[in-house]
Amino acid sequence: MVQKNHPDIIWFNEHSDDTRQSSTNKKIEYSYLKELAAKAGANDCGITDINSPELVEEKRDILSIYPVTRSLLSVVTNLNRENVRCVSRSVSDLEFMTGMEKSNEVLKKLARMLKQKNINSVHPSAGFPMDLTKWPGKMWQVSHKIVAIAAGLGQLGHNRLLIHPVFGNYIILGTLLIDQEVSEYDKPLDYNPCIKCQLCVSACPTGAIGSDGSFAFVNCMTHNYRDRLGGFSDWMENIIKSKSVKQYRQKVSDSETVSMWQSLSYGICNKSSYCMAVCPAGKDNIGQFLTEKKTYIKNVVKPLQENTETIYVIPESDAQVYVKKKYPHKKLKVVGSGIRPATVVSFIDSLELSFQKGRSKGLEATYHFTFTGDEQIKASVDIKNMKLSVEYGHIGKPDISIIADTVTWLSFLAKEKNLLLALIQRKIKIKGSPVLMKRFAKCFPL
Numbered sequence: 001m002v003q004k005n006h007p008d009i010i011w012f013n014e015h016s017d018d019t020r021q022s023s024t025n026k027k028i029e030y031s032y033l034k035e036l037a038a039k040a041g042a043n044d045c046g047i048t049d050i051n052s053p054e055l056v057e058e059k060r061d062i063l064s065i066y067p068v069t070r071s072l073l074s075v076v077t078n079l080n081r082e083n084v085r086c087v088s089r090s091v092s093d094l095e096f097m098t099g100m101e102k103s104n105e106v107l108k109k110l111a112r113m114l115k116q117k118n119i120n121s122v123h124p125s126a127g128f129p130m131d132l133t134k135w136p137g138k139m140w141q142v143s144h145k146i147v148a149i150a151a152g153l154g155q156l157g158h159n160r161l162l163i164h165p166v167f168g169n170y171i172i173l174g175t176l177l178i179d180q181e182v183s184e185y186d187k188p189l190d191y192n193p194c195i196k197c198q199l200c201v202s203a204c205p206t207g208a209i210g211s212d213g214s215f216a217f218v219n220c221m222t223h224n225y226r227d228r229l230g231g232f233s234d235w236m237e238n239i240i241k242s243k244s245v246k247q248y249r250q251k252v253s254d255s256e257t258v259s260m261w262q263s264l265s266y267g268i269c270n271k272s273s274y275c276m277a278v279c280p281a282g283k284d285n286i287g288q289f290l291t292e293k294k295t296y297i298k299n300v301v302k303p304l305q306e307n308t309e310t311i312y313v314i315p316e317s318d319a320q321v322y323v324k325k326k327y328p329h330k331k332l333k334v335v336g337s338g339i340r341p342a343t344v345v346s347f348i349d350s351l352e353l354s355f356q357k358g359r360s361k362g363l364e365a366t367y368h369f370t371f372t373g374d375e376q377i378k379a380s381v382d383i384k385n386m387k388l389s390v391e392y393g394h395i396g397k398p399d400i401s402i403i404a405d406t407v408t409w410l411s412f413l414a415k416e417k418n419l420l421l422a423l424i425q426r427k428i429k430i431k432g433s434p435v436l437m438k439r440f441a442k443c444f445p446l
């Protein structure tokens, strides 16, 4: 029972038209918000509306963490391009760590400044922490790149990074979700600063960025994130699987052990970022590339390509084939991705992320899945011309049908259950050629 004579309730009733109360019906002045962002330390910013057409697919997730969001402020924090380009990972990592910290600080400061004007806001992280209960699904609350596009700050380049018209891709993005409307909104940039030079394709050590615009997510993540998320899970399992110190050392080198320590104690350590490092787009950067291409390749691209680092790949992946062929001087290490779908939905959603198009060469088949038990879901997977299409429901005529009990299927994916035993126990049933099943497994190694 609320106490009517509580001192704060008495105070509220006496000051109910006071400025402290919510003023959600007022609009924030556009130029005021932009000036405030600059004062807080933003290098650039853009403003968009929760109902912007570019945010249609993001809106639900945004409102799930802040239901009163009406407008979004997208904030750019510059990175020192030369640090990002440095062949030393520690120099490049320092730039990302401090850039992320600065982005979070700017947004925190802005939220505090707005609060003084009775405007409420939420600032999700630039990167980490993420909502790891959703692992290995979508763990981030707001896609900063999508918001930045809507707010007119740039467009996605071939390397999948947001390219700002002036700073290029050397930026960290942050978003402030605001509970009030703004008097005016920015519009998406009417051209793409990406010049399609494809240097990102040739510098990516795992071949994750395809010249056709494809992106092999799991190949990028397995290498780049070796010291976090799935890479950490794989490291833990290596410890558990080792029967002696000698066996552990055979799986994990001393340098890898201390690298994990560094990542855990000091923050994010990336193994690559080369797709960002070589990008010449944006008015601040383009001159260097256009005036002296040869020098640019020699000073910016070659040192990264020639670096004799270790590249982490999952077994039998396109990345394994790519590194052997394109970078024979780099050390190749076959590891686990640490990604294990926890639900059938995350298994289906993960297919596009783990697809190895090179491994699918020559395969033309439609797979129908029927999951029974805990999750009753139907899905169709079509592989043709090295392209994948995944849809819920049964679509088209299947070349093979797989009917599987949910728990058994997930245990099979986690390599805890043997497929043959599951077939004998009829927990998994296959109608069609087992060869197609084998080919399927090859296209999605984890």
Ligand code: B12
Pocket: 096, 125, 126, 127, 136, 137, 138, 139, 140, 141, 142, 143, 144, 145, 146, 159, 160, 161, 162, 163, 169, 170, 171, 172, 173, 174, 215, 216, 217, 220, 221, 224, 225, 270, 271, 272, 273, 275, 276, 353
């Ligand atoms: C997930 C993520 C990743 C993933 C996936 C990358 C990706 N292309 O989406 C991985 C681990 C591979 C990654 C790597 C890197 N990232 Co990152 N990442 C994010 C994150 C959290 C969300 C990205 C996003 O919105 N994707 C959705 C759409 C826009 O991306 P997309 O490319 O069109 O499509 C892919 C995704 O949809 C993805 N996807 C779809 N469903 C799911 C489900 C899961 C579980 C996952 C993980 C991915 C995923 O697969 C698609 C195809 O690959 C953001 C931070 C944030 N909260 O926004 C930072 C962010 C995009 N990353 C950033 C950076 C800097 C990097 C790296 C350079 C890291 C580094 N320092 O080495 C590399 C670059 C790799 C690349 N070329 O994309 C910056 C980009 C800045 C900019 N200029 O654009 C961001 C915005 C962080 C920030 N605050 O600034 N990243």
